[in-house]
Amino acid sequence: MSRAWKNSSSCDDENDGNASCSTRAQNENPDELDHEIAQLTKLRSGPHELLGRDLPGRLKRPVSTVKMLVGREGNYSGRGRFSTADGCHVLSRYLPVNGPTTVDRMKSRAYISQFSTDGTLFVAGYQGNLIRIYNVEKGWKTQKNVVTKGMRWTITDTCLSPDQRFLVYSSMSPIVHIVDVGSATTDSLANITEIHDGLDFSGSDDDYDEFGIFSVKFSTDGREVVAASSDNSIYVYDLPTNKCSLRIAAHRDDVNTVCFADDTGHLIYSGGDDHLCKVWDRRCFISKGQAAGVLMGHVEGITFIDSRGDGRYFISNGKDQTTKLWDIRKMSSNVTYNVRLRDPEWDYRWMEYPIHARNFQHPHDRSLATYKGHSVLRTLIRCYFSPEYSTGQKYIFTGSADCSVYIYDLVSGAQVATLDHHGGLVRDCSWHPYYPMIVTSAWDGLISKWEFPGRSAPPAQLRRRSRRQTLYEDFGF
Structure with a gap:
C-alpha cells in the first residue's frame, strides 16, 4: 500500500517534517526554492488568484476545487473557463497513490518501465531477454513480445521512436538493436520471426568484449540515437546513413546516462561515474x-538524468543517495575530481552507503536543490519530472533500492508520497503523460500500477478519446 506523508488533496501545505531538501536559498527561506524555476513551476501549476480568493481576503493555498468551480461559474477571472495552470492545480493534487494493481509478473527482474509520449503504449524490459509492449487503451493487452538478441547480463535501456514505430534496446554489448513495433507480428523473436537490426556502437577492437551501452535515447525527429557507454564516451548514431556520426570522449569513467536537452537536438546532457x-x-x-x-x-x-525539456533545467540521481536539480546557466569550465569522503573501496552494487558520508556536501556544489530520502544502490536507479500536462512538472519522482517510489515537491522539497509494495528494488517508474497513473518495475519481477482514484479497468477517456481530449474536459476546462 502507499504511504503518503501528506494527504493528496493538500500537498501544497507546509513542508512535512519527514521530508528533506537542501537548497542554496535555504539560509533565507528554508521552505522554498528561491529561483526562477520555482516561479515557473508555480505559474504552470497554480490557479488564477481570482478563482481562489475569498472576497475580501487573500489567496489561500491549496485552493479548494469547489471554490475554483464557483469562481469559474462566476467568471471571476474574466475568462469564463479554467486555464491549463488551473487544471494542473486541480489534477496535481490527486496523486496516483491508490493501489497497486499488478500489470504483469515475471520470474526475472524488471528493469524498464516507460510510457510512450502519448500514453497509449507501455514498454517493460526484463532481465530474462524479454521486452513486453502493452496497449494501455485496450486494457493493457500485450501488443508485442520482443525476445531480444545478444544480451549480456540484462536489458539496460529501451526507447520508442517519436512515431512509436520502432524500439531500440541496449545491453552490456556494443550493439544496440532496433525492432519494428508497428508490425503485425505479436511475438518478435530476434532474427527468427522478425529482423532485429543491429546498430554498431563499438569503440576500439581491444575493448569489444568489455564494451556496454547503459543508456539510449531517440532524438525528437527520430533520425538519431544517442548512447552512453562503458568506454567513457557518448555516441550519436545517424539512422538514415546507418553509422555513428559522432563520438565524444565525455567522462573519466563510465557514462551511465545521456539524453537530449530539448526538441532541437543541439544540447546533450550526460552523467558519469x-x-x-x-x-x-x-x-x-x-x-x-x-x-x-x-x-x-x-x-x-x-x-540517471531527466531533462525538463526546456534546454535549461534537469535533474540527476546519484550514488551519493540524492537527487539534484540543475540550471545549466550555473555550469562551470573548471572541474574538481577528488571530492570524496568515503572509503575508495566502497561499491554501490553490494555495499550500503557509509553513514559518515550521508551529510557530506560538495564544496563546489552548483545544484539548485538536493532531495534526500530514497536509496540509490545496486543498479542505475532512475528519476523523473512529473508530467507537464497534468502537474505542471510540479513534482519529481524516483525509484529506490528500499523497494519504494518517492515523490517530492520540486519547489518545497517536501516528500509528498511514498509508494510501498514491491519485494525488490524499484529501478524504474513512469508517470502517465495525461492521466494520474504511475507504473513501477522492480526486481521482484512485478510491473505494478498506481492510480487516482484507482480502478482495475483502463480509464474510459483513454479508450474513447484522443490524447488531447483528456481529463480537463470532464472538469469543464
Missing part, C-alpha cells in the same frame, strides 16, 4: 572539442 554532469553543444563541439560546461555537486557517480 566521475560524479559529474556535463552539457554538450553540438553546434560548437567541432571547433571546441569539449563540453559546453560542467556541473558539480554529486560526490558519487550519476545514475
